[in-house]
Amino acid sequence: MRLKNCHNFHDFRRMARKRLPRPIFNYIDGAADDEVTYRRNTAAFEAVDLVPSVLRGVKDIDMSVTVLGQKLALPVYCSPTALQRLFHYDGERAVAAAANTFETMFGVSSLGTISLEEARRISSGPQVYQFYFHKDRGLNREMMARAKHAGINAMVLTVDSITGGNRERDKRTGFSIPFKLNLSGLIQFAMRPAWALNYLTHEKFSLPQLDSHVDMGSGTMSISKYFTEMLDPELSWKDVEDMVADWGGQFALKGVISTQDARMAADIGCNGIVVSNHGGRQLDGSRTAFEQLGDVVDTVGDRLDVMMDGGVQRGTHVLKALAMGAKAVGLGRYYLFPLAAAGQPGVERALANMKAEIERGMRLMGAEKVSDLTRQSLYIR
Numbered sequence: 001m002r003l004k005n006c007h008n009f010h011d012f013r014r015m016a017r018k019r020l021p022r023p024i025f026n027y028i029d030g031a032a033d034d035e036v037t038y039r040r041n042t043a044a045f046e047a048v049d050l051v052p053s054v055l056r057g058v059k060d061i062d063m064s065v066t067v068l069g070q071k072l073a074l075p076v077y078c079s080p081t082a083l084q085r086l087f088h089y090d091g092e093r094a095v096a097a098a099a100n101t102f103e104t105m106f107g108v109s110s111l112g113t114i115s116l117e118e119a120r121r122i123s124s125g126p127q128v129y130q131f132y133f134h135k136d137r138g139l140n141r142e143m144m145a146r147a148k149h150a151g152i153n154a155m156v157l158t159v160d161s162i163t164g165g166n167r168e169r170d171k172r173t174g175f176s177i178p179f180k181l182n183l184s185g186l187i188q189f190a191m192r193p194a195w196a197l198n199y200l201t202h203e204k205f206s207l208p209q210l211d212s213h214v215d216m217g218s219g220t221m222s223i224s225k226y227f228t229e230m231l232d233p234e235l236s237w238k239d240v241e242d243m244v245a246d247w248g249g250q251f252a253l254k255g256v257i258s259t260q261d262a263r264m265a266a267d268i269g270c271n272g273i274v275v276s277n278h279g280g281r282q283l284d285g286s287r288t289a290f291e292q293l294g295d296v297v298d299t300v301g302d303r304l305d306v307m308m309d310g311g312v313q314r315g316t317h318v319l320k321a322l323a324m325g326a327k328a329v330g331l332g333r334y335y336l337f338p339l340a341a342a343g344q345p346g347v348e349r350a351l352a353n354m355k356a357e358i359e360r361g362m363r364l365m366g367a368e369k370v371s372d373l374t375r376q377s378l379y380i381r
Contacts, residue, residue, distance in 0.1 A: 001014060003345060003346060006353075009314070012341055016340035017029075019195060019341055021189040023173040026170065026175070027086075027170060028333060030168075031167065033165075038284075040280075040311075044311065045290055045314075047381050049381070050320065051378060052366060056367075056368075058362075063355070065328050067307060068252060068271055068272050069271070072103065072105050075358065076331055077330055078335050079309050079330035079332045082111035089199065090343045092112055094346075097344050099123055099351075106126075107127060107156060108130065109130045112208070115209065116150040116209065117150045132158055133157060136230070154249065155243075155249070156253075157251070157252070160255030160257075161282060165281045165284075250271045251270050251272075253273045255277070257275065259300075271304065272327075273296070273300070273306060273307070275292055276330070279332050289311075290321060290324070305327045312329055319362070323375065323377040325375075335350050
């Protein structure tokens with residue numbers, strides 16, 4: 001399959017599956033336990049219908065939104081994700097450049113494979129830093145100070161990952177960082193020699209945000225041990241309140257599902273939340289972000305920038321989320337499969353497809369700007 005023939009999420013997924021060793025493909029594609037929530041994240045959009053308005057004299061389409069004090073030319077952004085140079089040797093460099101081209105937001109993860117500083121040099125546009133809260137409070141303060149110095153505009157604290165999810169696809173192949181593959185996993189890597197050649201001939205894999213604290217190369221630390229040993233399972237609202245005060249700028253929580261938690265986020269001074277279940281990768285059986293979005297917006301939409309992610313595969317999904325009240329919509333696997341398939345050109349094609357779908361959809365909905373999409377644009381079954 002060629003890039004020019006990739007017209008939707010599923011095309012990119014198939015292309016990535018042909019390129020990646022199966023353990024790495026499954027790391028992107030997989031989720032927790034029975035993957036029920038993963039499947040429902042997308043299916044949830046089918047329970048709500050769009051109700052178009054006609055004869056509205058739509059001329060120019062304005063897809064821009066403002067979230068966390070930053071203007072985005074598109075109402076979608078590339079959610080921060082870990083380990084991107086495993087998927088393609090350019091990793092976050094490709095995503096940063098593509099996001100910059102489309103004037104939308106992206107983010108570097110605490111488990112990112114390029115540094116915050118390099119990402120800021122690649123893109124001067126909207127950017128966030130996705131942060132995990134560690135037991136070592138000194139490490140937390142150091143990482144926040146580094147983000148400020150790098151010119152990061154907004155902090156996003158992930159709050160649904162105080163321990164790792166049960167991702168059984170990874171267990172079956174022995175996938176981990178560093179690699180500790182079983183025989184089945186090794187065979188799968190041997191079947192994708194082009195990926196191995198690229199991995200071995202480019203710069204050594206590293207986690208620049210954590211290199212001075214975590215030695216992934218020694219074999220004494222792994223991603224799973226990082227989640228179970230370094231992250232603080234006792235993270236509390238008081239800890240977050242202190243972090244918000246220390247940061248002193250735009251601050252959001254990612255992984256909020258309940259309306260009570262959304263209200264608490266507003267009460268302690270957050271500027272935004274991302275309604276999310278981590279792509280179904282943490283707690284299987286949890287409520288989907290889209291199902292919860294309306295209630296959360298009704299509860300705190302006048303106090304916080306409410307964003308959402310999870311299961312978004314089409315421009316019509318984005319329209320439904322915006323009409324439900326989301327300020328912007330995060331993309332995850334939607335851009336990771338194109339990244340794995342073709343690097344920066346893949347991400348750019350995926351974003352171009354999404355932009356075209358949203359623009360077409362807004363025209364058909366009779367909406368010139370995002371704020372024209374309201375609950376009246378939806379029929380909830």
